[in-house]
Each structure stands twice: as structure tokens, then as C-alpha cells.
Amino acid sequence: MIDLELLRKNPEIFREEIKKRNMRIDVDADLVLDEKRRDLIFKVDELRARKNETSKLIPGFSGEKKTEMVGQMKLLNEDLKEKEDTLAAIEKSFFEKLTSYPNVTHSSVPVGKDETGNVVAYFVGEKPVFNFEAKSHIEIGTKLGIIDEERAAKISGARFVFLKNEAVMLQFALVQYVLGILISRGFSPLIPPVLVKERAMYGTGFFPVEASQYYKTELDDLFLVGTSEVSLCSYHTDEFLDVAELPLKYAAYSTCFRREAGTYGKDMGGLFRVHQFDKIEMFMFVHPDKSWEYYESLRETLEDIVKGLNIHYRIMNMCSGDIGTPNAKKYDLEAWIPSQGVYREIASCSNDTDFQARRLNIKYRDGEKKGFVNTMNSTACAVGRMIMAIIENYQDADGNVTIPDVLVPYMGGKKAITGKL
Numbered sequence: 001m002i003d004l005e006l007l008r009k010n011p012e013i014f015r016e017e018i019k020k021r022n023m024r025i026d027v028d029a030d031l032v033l034d035e036k037r038r039d040l041i042f043k044v045d046e047l048r049a050r051k052n053e054t055s056k057l058i059p060g061f062s063g064e065k066k067t068e069m070v071g072q073m074k075l076l077n078e079d080l081k082e083k084e085d086t087l088a089a090i091e092k093s094f095f096e097k098l099t100s101y102p103n104v105t106h107s108s109v110p111v112g113k114d115e116t117g118n119v120v121a122y123f124v125g126e127k128p129v130f131n132f133e134a135k136s137h138i139e140i141g142t143k144l145g146i147i148d149e150e151r152a153a154k155i156s157g158a159r160f161v162f163l164k165n166e167a168v169m170l171q172f173a174l175v176q177y178v179l180g181i182l183i184s185r186g187f188s189p190l191i192p193p194v195l196v197k198e199r200a201m202y203g204t205g206f207f208p209v210e211a212s213q214y215y216k217t218e219l220d221d222l223f224l225v226g227t228s229e230v231s232l233c234s235y236h237t238d239e240f241l242d243v244a245e246l247p248l249k250y251a252a253y254s255t256c257f258r259r260e261a262g263t264y265g266k267d268m269g270g271l272f273r274v275h276q277f278d279k280i281e282m283f284m285f286v287h288p289d290k291s292w293e294y295y296e297s298l299r300e301t302l303e304d305i306v307k308g309l310n311i312h313y314r315i316m317n318m319c320s321g322d323i324g325t326p327n328a329k330k331y332d333l334e335a336w337i338p339s340q341g342v343y344r345e346i347a348s349c350s351n352d353t354d355f356q357a358r359r360l361n362i363k364y365r366d367g368e369k370k371g372f373v374n375t376m377n378s379t380a381c382a383v384g385r386m387i388m389a390i391i392e393n394y395q396d397a398d399g400n401v402t403i404p405d406v407l408v409p410y411m412g413g414k415k416a417i418t419g420k421l
Contacts (some may be wrong), residue, residue, distance in 0.1 A: 001358035082155030112319030125312035134338035137391040173410035180418035187251040192231035203360035228252035232283035243366035271384035347379035
């Protein structure tokens, strides 16, 4: 949620932001609606005060005067009911409009209409050099018997996969490796609920803008999360956090679900974009004065995880037209995928400043001083995409896959995936 007072006092900030993000929001019309809403609030409050005053006077009268006063009370009630109903409708409309407003981007975010406006910040590592034609992770995984798309499609449809045998071992090796790093850096590990209430989806900013991307359980009125960011951010809903405890750092491992509506034909298949996937997510609640300092440390933690796996990648500074509504800034980490000869996003890192905290009413208390915390999140490991990157970058001429050195201890000493447990 944006700062409503800032919108009223300096609407040009939001006009410019909406322009940078290529969004269609009529700021002037919304300000008129807000003015009408506030005028009605004043009138309703005034009528309620008159009603209370009249109700106190009625017992002191009798006869015709009392009848007259009762008649006035009836008219007051009718007028009040009409204005309350009108106010309720206007407030509903106004706050629905307000939930579509984006966060204000940081000055370092490049302006662009879509992904073509994203800027490469830097590269890390070197591309692997093969003396053979690189195969795709799905081709290698199918041959080794560690990935099965065909049977998954038979059971669940497109964009589902079975991970089998050594791929399962690799998944849990990654989980142990990543959690070890995060715990050593002060992140508290959680396994969160993956079914959440609508408020959690709105509070984190995924609703209403991305509502079409998420699965709903109709009978229970719950939603399957597309990232455990939703559960983590909502963890402290309606709470005051002691400033001395900040930053609060959490890491959650969960299964995630996304419909991926509108993405067909835009990816490479296999493990890259599926409806169900497992992920470790980092999340931080921080003091606003240290927001950008902690954000860069969060990015560094993500990079240290990938550096440890010795996978070549680049960091992208995402442009205004290609970041989420809650984001003030977003980095994508894109790994090199040899079979495609391109970089693919395997993680993202976002600072949402006070946008989510306003929606979920999460504040800090520093003596008498109070304010909204800042929230930020980053992928620590999108397991399927990381497995994809490992298979592609560590393949050999025989179609086997070398295990990154840091994962060997978690694989029971196994140094290569050969299709044999």
C-alpha cells in the first residue's frame, strides 16, 4: 500500500511512477474520489453527533414536542443510513483502486517499458567450455532416469515433472547446503503454510495485480502460494517489532504453485517454468534507515550461494517496466544455460521498502517513535532451476553430470550422476 498522505501532498510522484511502469491509473480521478470520500466522512460524523445529541434530549420531552423530536430522529436515521451506504460504496471503490498503485522505485532503477530495458550490472565467473555439443538438462535428465516429464504429464498435465533417484538426492543436498549458509548468517529456518488467506495475498502485493497466476481452493477460500515470501511477510501481520530486534531474518523451505498464465511459448520447458516447484526463500524485516544497506547484503548472500556452486551468472538490474508492483528495486540472478546459449533467471532479490508493511500493518517501535518496517526478499535456491543449471553446466561428453564439490558431502560422497544410485 502506498503512503496516502504522500499521494495527496505530492501526486506528481505517482504520476511519474505510473508512467515509468507503463501502467494505466488515473491519479486525478482517484484524488477526486478521495476528496468526495473525506467530505462524506465529515458529514457522516456530523450526523452521528447530531443523532447522539437528539437521542439524549428525547427523554426530557413529552407530548407533541417528544413526537416532533422522534420524527427528527427518524429523518436523521434515514439521512445517516443513506450517507453511510454511499460512503461504504465509495470507500470500497477507492481502496480497490489504491491497491493497484505500485511502490515508488529507487533512483537506481533503470526506466524501461519491458524486459528489453533491463541492464546488466556485472558478470561473475566464466562460461564452461565443452569439446562436445551441449545437451539440454531435460535430455540429459531423461536419459539418466532422473527426470520424467512424460509420466508427470499423464498424471497432472503439462508443466509438471517427476524428479527421480539422484535428482532427489541432489535436491536435498542443495537444501542442506543452502540452509547451512543461511543459518550461519543469522536466518531462522521455517517450514511455512502454503495455503494462505486472501489478506496475505493482498498484503504482499500479489493481489489484485497478479491474481490470475494463483490457485484457489474454493471450498476453503484459501490460496496456494507462489512463493513462501507470502507466508514469511505475513508472519508479523498487525504486530509491533522492537527496533532492537531488527533486522529479523527468516529462511523458508516450501513447495510453491503458479499457474504461469500467459507464459506459454516463452521458455525452454523442463524444470525452468513449472506449476509446482520447491524453493528456499530469504526474507528480512529491517529498519527503514538501513533498508538499502541490508538489501545489498541480501543480494551478496544470494550470490555467495551460487558462487559456491561455481556456476557462471550475471546480475541484472531490472527496469521499471519489468518489476513487480511491490518492488522498489529488483535484481535478477541469471545463470548461463549452455544448451540454449543464453542466461536464464534462477533467482530474484527485491526491496519492497514499506509497501508490504503498510498493507499488513507491520511497524517497529523505538521508544515513543513508531513507523512501518521495510521488507525485502530473495530467492536462496529455486531447487528445480538450480538443478537445471547444475546439469547443464556440469555435463560431460558421456552424458553424465559431475556434482559440484560443495554438494559432495551431502550426496554421501557421490561425485557424479550416472543414472545409478
